[in-house]
Amino acid sequence: MARRCELSGKAVLTGNNVSHAKRRTRRRFLPNLCNVTLQSDALKKHVRLTISANALRSVEHRGGLDAYLLKAGDDELSLKARRLKRQVAKAHEAQAAAS
Template structure:
């Protein structure tokens, strides 16, 4: 499992530990990842994702998983999230045409 957020693309960064004597040793900055189950309102199913705490706050702020994915760029999403986005967009598009026909 890669240490990468499936929604925001946040990954491991590298840098230095710097001691008081200015000695530098390599270190890793790990993202704060959480295994969460998010509800998709359009698809009416639950989805398990590995998401950073920051992205989880963004999902809540934008009004849910569906709204977040529709607004997110393709390059930062994982393969699983991209597939989910396509499914949501397809269903979202068909619901829009049904509402217009009524």
């Protein structure tokens, strides 16, 4: 499993540990990933995703998973999230046509 957020695309970064004597050794900066289950209102089902804590706050700020996906760009989303975005968009179109 890749250490990458499925919504924001946040991934592992690399850098240096620097000692007091300025000796540098390589290290990894890992994202704060959480396994969460989010509710999709348009699809009326639960979706399990691995996302960063920052992306979880963004989802809540934008008003839910559907709103986040519709506003997000395809380049930062994972394959699973892009498929979910297409399903949500199709469900919104069907709901608008029915109204």
